[in-house]
Amino acid sequence: MSALQLCLLLSSGLFCIGLTVALTRSNAILVLLGVELMLNAANLNFIAFWRFGGGSASAGVVFVLFSIAVAAAEAAIGLALVIAVYRHQRNIRLQEATRLKG
Amino acid sequence: MLGTGLIKGLAVTAKNLVGSYHDPARYTTLEYPEVKPKLPEAYRNFPFLVTENATDPMGTLRCVACQICEKECPPQCIYIEKSKDKKPDAAGKPQIYPAVFAIDTSVCMSCQICVEVCPFDAIKMDQEYEIATTDRFGALLLNREQLAKPNSYYHQIHPTEAVEVDARLAEERRAAEEKAKAAAAAKSAPKSAAPAPKPPAAPSAEAPKPPPAA
Amino acid sequence: MMIPALLLIAFVILASAGVAMVLRNLIHSALLLVLSWTGIAAFYLWAGAEFVAFAQILVYAGGISMVVLFAVLLTRPARDAELPVTPPTVLRIAAGLMASAMVGSITVMAVLTSHLVAPASARAPGLTVKDLGALLAGPHAAALLLVGVILTVALLGAIIIAAPEPAPRPEDQP
Amino acid sequence: MIAVAPTSDRFLEVAPLQLRDWFIGLLPQSLRWITSGLITVVAILAVFGLLFAYLTLAERKILGRVQNRPGPNRTGWFGLLQPFADGVKALTKEDVVPRDADQVLHYLAPVVLVALSLLGFAVLPFGRHLVPVELDAAVLYFFAAGAATELAVFMAGWASRNKYSLLAAMRALAQLISYELPLLLSFVPVVMLAGTLSTTEIVTAQGGWTGGWIPHWYVLTPWGFAGFVIFMIAALAESNRSPFDLPEAESELIAGHLTEYSGFKYALFFMAEYFGMCALSGMAVTLFLGGWQAPCAWLEFIPSYAWFAGKLLVLLLGFMWIRATLPRLRMDQLTRLAWKFLVPLALINLGTAAFWSLTAGWTGPLQLVRWAVALALVVTPFVVMGRRLTAGVAPRTYRYAAS
Numbered sequence: 001m002s003a004l005q006l007c008l009l010l011s012s013g014l015f016c017i018g019l020t021v022a023l024t025r026s027n028a029i030l031v032l033l034g035v036e037l038m039l040n041a042a043n044l045n046f047i048a049f050w051r052f053g054g055g056s057a058s059a060g061v062v063f064v065l066f067s068i069a070v071a072a073a074e075a076a077i078g079l080a081l082v083i084a085v086y087r088h089q090r091n092i093r094l095q096e097a098t099r100l101k102g
Numbered sequence: 103m104l105g106t107g108l109i110k111g112l113a114v115t116a117k118n119l120v121g122s123y124h125d126p127a128r129y130t131t132l133e134y135p136e137v138k139p140k141l142p143e144a145y146r147n148f149p150f151l152v153t154e155n156a157t158d159p160m161g162t163l164r165c166v167a168c169q170i171c172e173k174e175c176p177p178q179c180i181y182i183e184k185s186k187d188k189k190p191d192a193a194g195k196p197q198i199y200p201a202v203f204a205i206d207t208s209v210c211m212s213c214q215i216c217v218e219v220c221p222f223d224a225i226k227m228d229q230e231y232e233i234a235t236t237d238r239f240g241a242l243l244l245n246r247e248q249l250a251k252p253n254s255y256y257h258q259i260h261p262t263e264a265v266e267v268d269a270r271l272a273e274e275r276r277a278a279e280e281k282a283k284a285a286a287a288a289k290s291a292p293k294s295a296a297p298a299p300k301p302p303a304a305p306s307a308e309a310p311k312p313p314p315a316a
Numbered sequence: 317m318m319i320p321a322l323l324l325i326a327f328v329i330l331a332s333a334g335v336a337m338v339l340r341n342l343i344h345s346a347l348l349l350v351l352s353w354t355g356i357a358a359f360y361l362w363a364g365a366e367f368v369a370f371a372q373i374l375v376y377a378g379g380i381s382m383v384v385l386f387a388v389l390l391t392r393p394a395r396d397a398e399l400p401v402t403p404p405t406v407l408r409i410a411a412g413l414m415a416s417a418m419v420g421s422i423t424v425m426a427v428l429t430s431h432l433v434a435p436a437s438a439r440a441p442g443l444t445v446k447d448l449g450a451l452l453a454g455p456h457a458a459a460l461l462l463v464g465v466i467l468t469v470a471l472l473g474a475i476i477i478a479a480p481e482p483a484p485r486p487e488d489q490p
Numbered sequence: 491m492i493a494v495a496p497t498s499d500r501f502l503e504v505a506p507l508q509l510r511d512w513f514i515g516l517l518p519q520s521l522r523w524i525t526s527g528l529i530t531v532v533a534i535l536a537v538f539g540l541l542f543a544y545l546t547l548a549e550r551k552i553l554g555r556v557q558n559r560p561g562p563n564r565t566g567w568f569g570l571l572q573p574f575a576d577g578v579k580a581l582t583k584e585d586v587v588p589r590d591a592d593q594v595l596h597y598l599a600p601v602v603l604v605a606l607s608l609l610g611f612a613v614l615p616f617g618r619h620l621v622p623v624e625l626d627a628a629v630l631y632f633f634a635a636g637a638a639t640e641l642a643v644f645m646a647g648w649a650s651r652n653k654y655s656l657l658a659a660m661r662a663l664a665q666l667i668s669y670e671l672p673l674l675l676s677f678v679p680v681v682m683l684a685g686t687l688s689t690t691e692i693v694t695a696q697g698g699w700t701g702g703w704i705p706h707w708y709v710l711t712p713w714g715f716a717g718f719v720i721f722m723i724a725a726l727a728e729s730n731r732s733p734f735d736l737p738e739a740e741s742e743l744i745a746g747h748l749t750e751y752s753g754f755k756y757a758l759f760f761m762a763e764y765f766g767m768c769a770l771s772g773m774a775v776t777l778f779l780g781g782w783q784a785p786c787a788w789l790e791f792i793p794s795y796a797w798f799a800g801k802l803l804v805l806l807l808g809f810m811w812i813r814a815t816l817p818r819l820r821m822d823q824l825t826r827l828a829w830k831f832l833v834p835l836a837l838i839n840l841g842t843a844a845f846w847s848l849t850a851g852w853t854g855p856l857q858l859v860r861w862a863v864a865l866a867l868v869v870t871p872f873v874v875m876g877r878r879l880t881a882g883v884a885p886r887t888y889r890y891a892a893s
Contacts, residue, residue: 003318005427010326010359012423014333016416021337023412029342029387033349036380037333040356043372051363058443062456064360064368065448068375069463073470075380079387080474086391087480104876108816115556115815122555131559343648347595350641370630378637378670382663385644389660445626445687 007048015041028085028092032078039071143260146227148207149216149249154191156252161189163250164224167200171216171225179209180216205249207233208242223267229259321362329355342388350381367445502793503618506533530622534611542764543573549810556814576757583753588651591750595649600751600758603642607762609635610769615690617782617795628689629681632773633674636728639766640666643730643737643747646759650750658746661821662737665727668828669734673724675836676717679843680708680777693781702787707780712864713842716872718778720836722808725770727824730763731809733816736824771805772798779805831879835871842867 018037025031043064050060086092121128132139154162167184181204188196216225228251235241257264329352336348353376360369452460510529514522547562547569554561562569587596613628615621625631640662647659681687684695698706708714727734738746748759775781779801782794819827842864849860 003322006319006322006326007359007363008427009424010322010329012420012427013326013330015423016420017330017333017337019416019419020412023415024409025337026408027342029384029391030337030345033345033384034337037349037352040353044356044359047360047363047365047368050365058447058451061365061368061443061448062451062459064365065371065452066456066459066463068368068371069467072375072379073467075383076474077470077477079383080478082387083390083478092391103873104880111815112811115811118558119552119555119811119814122558129555129558129560133560133563344595347641347645350638354638366625367627367630370627370634373634374630374637377641378634379667381641382644382667386660386663386667389656446685 002052004048004052007044007052011041011044011048014038014044026093028082028094029079031094032075032082035078036071036075039067039074043067141229141231141259143262145229146214147212147231148210148228148233148244149205149214149225150228150230150251151203151246151249152224152226152256153250153252156254159250159252160247162191163199163246164191164222165200165203166191166197166222166224167203168221170219170221174215174219176213176215177209177211179206180204181206200246203246203249204243206243208238223271226256226260318362322359325355325359325362328352329359343385346381346384346388349384350377353377353381365443367443367448500791500793506617506795507619534622535608538611538765538768539761541768542761543577545764545768545806546576546760547572548807549813552807552810553814580754580757585753585755586750588750590651592649592651595645596750597755599642599646599649599747600755600762602645603639603762604758604765606635606639606642607765607769610766610773613689614769614772615693615776615781616772616798617793620795621690624690625688627687629677629687629692629773629777632689632769636766636769637666637670639762642762646751647737647747650747652749654743655747655749658737658739658743658749661743662730662747664821665730665734665736665824668825669724669727669832672720672828672832672836673728675833675840676720676724677777678836679713679717679840682840682843683708683847689776689781693776693783696780697783699787705780705783705785707778707783709778709780711846712861712868713839713846714778716835716839716842716868718774720832720839721774721778722805723832724828725767725774726809726812727828729766729770731767732813733818734824735818736821739818741818767806767809768802771802771809774805775801827879831875834875838867838871 015038018034018041021034021037022031025034046060046064046067050058053060082092118128123129152164153159154164167182169182169184172178172180172182181202182200183202185199185201189199191197191199212227214227217227233242253264253268256267332348332352332355336345336352339345339348354373357369357372357376360366360372510526513529514525517525550572551561551569562572565571565575587593610632612623613621613625613632643662644659647655647657647662650656680692684692686692686695696705696707700706704710709718726732730737736746737743738748743749748756751759775798782798784790784792784794784797845867846860846864849856852860
């Protein structure tokens with residue numbers, strides 16, 4: 001098995017963990033963290049292909065940088081939403097966040 | 103402008119830092135066990151008994167065991183037993199003296215009431231502050247021998263007050279002698295022994311001078 | 317030398333992420349996830365992408381983890397109550413596990429069966445910080461600007477969403 | 491360890507390296523690589539460990555002198571053995587762990603903190619040839635390692651299960667988030683002007699003198715000075731030093747995250763605080779004060795690491811001076827200072843640096859114009875925003891009881 005395949009397996013494992021969390025847990029913060037893990041798994045793939053893809057294009061690294069920046073924005077917005085939800089219903093269980101009305 | 107206050111403050115501390123090396127006014131800490139602080143004259147903590155003569159402290163106590171201080175003491179830390187006999191005091195008159203005089207300094211609250219009520223100027227406030235001890239009960243209960251300190255020591259720690267007290271005592275003694283003399287001259291009777299110094303005006307003059315620090 | 321290091325890093329990443337997700341204590345989960353993110357940074361270092369690795373640590377361990385921990389602390393129900401993790405229903409667990417197992421098996425099969433040309437060279441493509449800067453300011457300048465705009469908008473949006481609502485004025489009441 | 495080819499081969503400059511090489515030469519071939527790295531680590535630990543010991547003494551002496559007292563002077567000559575007495579005391583004290591504490595995190599927090607605060611030293615150029623690790627993105631590495639330290643403070647505060655510690659943990663997080671931004675923004679102009687993220691190249695870019703007397707350090711330019719001041723303020727906050735020591739506010743939070751720590755773990759926290767202070771000061775020296783460069787051409791005979799050490803000590807004394815002077819900020823003042831004052835100033839400073847860089851070719855009288863414009867760009871926002879920051883805050887007046 002080549003190093004590239006190992007990297008891809010690692011990233012798919014990470015993606016699966018993130019997906020499981022996002023689907024099964026009901027705590028909003030944990031769901032957000034699961035999504036972050038999935039984003040990171042995608043970043044792993046970019047770097048792996050940049051490293052082992054053979055080409056000289058550096059778009060992989062640039063893409064990962066943008067992805068990290070977007071992940072930061074996502075985390076900020078997501079956690080602000082969590083706090084807003086908490087203020088309305090005094091907990092952050094996603095099943096109970098069913099009303100759009102504040 | 104923002105920041106000028108910060109710079110002023112920094113200048114103050116820098117001045118203090120540098121000044122502490124050459125300016126004694128900026129380096130006021132005494133290194134205690136080696137350098138003893140010079141106490142203000144009005145400083146007082148626990149009482150002691152004044153004796154007239156340093157060589158014979160027990161023989162020349164001013165205290166006549168009248169027990170006023172024992173009764174007045176708010177925390178009741180003074181314990182006095184009168185003597186059965188009389189001994190001549192410094193002036194040579196026979197007086198009752200305290201056979202036991204004990205002050206529990208762990209109870210004393212330094213209120214100075216004993217000093218103010220004493221009609222004989224026999225109890226005064228001390229400045230001895232190094233009284234820490236490892237013996238909790240015995241060493242803090244001071245007996246007659248430990249409490250007795252000569253008048254010269256009193257002069258040393260409270261000079262102005264001691265001079266006043268001495269002057270007053272001398273005045274009283276003189277007045278008493280004159281009175282005795284006058285009485286002796288008037289009656290010329292042999293019944294003029296024991297002129298106990300009891301001028302009623304004396305205790306009122308006891309009010310101590312206000313502390314010089316004020 | 318390369319492969320064992322990769323396996324070690326992969327173990328750290330997957331183990332910490334996996335344990336983080338089953339723990340009941342939300343703070344422990346968050347801290348373990350920081351470890352996982354740091355492991356990913358180690359992977360970037362292993363792959364030779366220095367700049368990305370440090371950016372990953374700076375953003376994830378320094379920024380996102382702080383925000384996450386802050387959110388956890390702010391949304392705790394009570395001082396001594398366990399942190400808010402309610403056990404999900406069996407059905408949801410089963411469904412979620414099945415979905416991710418399917419996705420996982422598909423990706424793993426895809427990786428194993430595809431004919432990836434893995435170059436024999438273990439030499440990382442050289443990419444200095446200067447090159448990266450030139451790339452970002454040259455061909456990708458528009459994307460960089462957009463990211464800047466997104467970050468600014470996200471920051472403002474987060475402040476607006478999380479800001480406490482102003483007290484209702486009396487004239488607003490019916 | 492060393493990738494720089496020796497450009498200056500005077501004996502004192504290369505003596506540390508030659509000593510190391512001589513020692514490594516005594517060892518068998520297989521051990522040389524690892525020993526070389528270990529020697530670097532041990533040297534850094536020894537030098538900064540000793541510096542930590544004597545910084546605590548110096549701090550207590552200085553604070554004492556500022557407050558009209560001598561400071562520790564009993565243990566040894568002028569109290570010089572005091573740090574070791576303190577060390578022995580910390581080691582022999584009982585290590586108390588609260589029953590309800592999170593045992594693992596409570597144990598890990600000081601260890602992680604010290605480990606993280608030591609990471610930063612790896613990329614500091616201590617001398618012309620003394621760089622532990624040459625990295626292309628060294629500055630980024632330094633701040634990435636520094637950003638993680640507050641996580642350890644959070645761990646300590648949360649694991650103690652003490653409400654004051656938890657408050658301290660939240661304060662520490664808020665403070666870090668607030669001051670990370672000005673800290674990072676303040677040195678971006680340096681990176682822009684030097685055109686590199688490598689610490690050695692940043693120091694090299696500040697080499698040379700105008701007329702042999704005026705060094706080309708960045709602090710001597712308008713934007714560099716503003717950046718330096720912002721950097722130092724943010725560094726004070728990042729290393730939790732007074733007046734920004736809110737997480738460890740001993741008078742309100744009974745020492746915050748340190749409340750439940752005793753003995754050697756407590757000492758580790760202090761060690762980490764001083765290491766962080768040293769690392770950030772070292773970075774400030776590298777970025778703004780010309781690193782190991784001598785201030786005048788004719789002073790170059792003094793070895794470069796001595797210059798670095800001298801500048802480092804001056805900055806550390808500055809830290810102590812500030813601690814001796816300024817009272818602690820309130821939480822809202824702290825965050826307001828960061829977001830409403832330092833961040834905008836740092837952003838404007840970026841523009842100033844860009845102007846400076848664009849006008850690098852101006853000569854003659856244009857040089858004066860360049861200086862005037864740059865100075866105006868630095869001073870005007872400072873005055874305007876300073877006025878806004880202090881608006882509505884009258885000078886405090888005190889009324890004393892009539893005596």
